Amino acid sequence: MNVLVVTDKLDMGGAENYFCKLENELAHPDIKFYFAAAKGELYNNLQKKKRFTDLHRKNHLKNLWLLKEIIRENNIGVYHANSLRMVLYGLILKSAMKSKLRIIYTKHNVTKLEKYLPLIFRFVLNRYVRSIITVSDFEKYQLIDLGIDSRKIVTIYNGVDLQQFTYQRKKNHPPKKVGILARVSKEKNQAFFLEVAEACRHHTNLMFYIGGDGPDYQRIQRQIINMGIQDRVKMLGAIHTPEEFIGNMDVLLVTSHREVFPMVILEAMAVGTPIVSINRGGINEAIESGKNGYLLDEHSKQDFRHKIEHLLSNDLKRLQFIKVSRKKVETAFSLQKMIRGTLEEYLVVLGEGVLHTNNRKMKKPSTGIRKQKGGAEQ
Secondary structure (H helix, E strand, O other): OEEEEEEEEOOOOHHHHHHHHHHHHOOEOOEOEEEEEEOOOOHHHOOOHHHEEEOOOOOHHHHHHHHHHHHHHOOEEEEEEOOHHHHHHHHHHHHHOOOOOEEEEEEOOOOHHHHHOHHHHHHHHHHHOOEEEEOOHHHHHHHHHOOOOHHHEEEOOOOEOOOOOOOOOOOOOOOEEEEEEOOOOOOOOHHHHHHHHHHOOOOOOEEEEEEOOOOOHHHHHHHHHHHOOOOOEEEEEOOOOHHHHHHHOOEEEEOOOOOOOOHHHHHHHHHOOOEEEEOOOOHHHOOOOOOOOEEEOOOOHHHHHHHHHHHHHOHHHHHHHHHHHHHHHHHHOEHHHHHHHHHHHHHHHHOOOEEEEOOEEEEOOOOOOOEOHHHOEO
16 A cells, blocks of 8 residues: 655645655655645655656646546555645545545645634544644644544654754854745734844844745835835845755744744754744744743744844853754654654554554554553544
């Protein structure tokens, strides 16, 4: 029984980078892995293109036909969807083919169906999805609060490639650099990043850098000019080597209105760039405020300014954050750990043998549901 991993398109984004990591790294002697998505800028990140199928961005009937052929010809037992749309594709295919296809869904963000039609969202996941992977415990408990069966949900954290995101020593000369790396959109709140930059105006040795592209790019450019801070803030557009951008920063900010578990947090922890972040979603599962970064509960530009100033003036605290962060990434958030956890989830769903999941030895029962200590199910 083989595995098909699908996502919508290979544009820059968290779910898409996750898809590429699975394509690069998944391996098992008894399983073949197949992949499908519409091509985008991340297509060149794929390493095993001979088992990749290019989907269409808008022709859903064509996509369903292509996926049906992959499933039929390659003995696909697990269908791993990385978007809710791909889950719905899977439901249609399972029904049309009268197949025993097991659907796994990795949830990367809040969907419109979840937000506006939660009853339907809950019904679809509880009735048709065999396993749900969340990338943070925060998101896991959000789903449980929505009424999703907790026995279906397992947290497998995003993993950072420690070979790509290696520790980088900072250059000890001005100007100091404060950055943000995210899709330029209202949700990521680069407008607040500009407020922080303006609040630091009296620090003549500070420069602020915005990495990323998106629908609000021109609006943020205009806001920089209107605020008169174009000599202090630079927009760099799409970043194709995030390890270089993050590694070149002395402090990285996360200013989003909402987050699940941003990959950029782990990447900064890996390269040795201290983080000042808003406390949203599962960020506090990676950053413990005061030990390996700073978390703030409110979008206060003065609070962000004070934390930046403290980090840049306190070498001991900064080095402590860097050391603790790198060790935590190596032990809890490595790419290898993410791949191992995902592969084990496939094996649980396929019904193979004795596994080690969440540091506990367990044998998969006949129902495919994981048993926890005390009789509770996960």
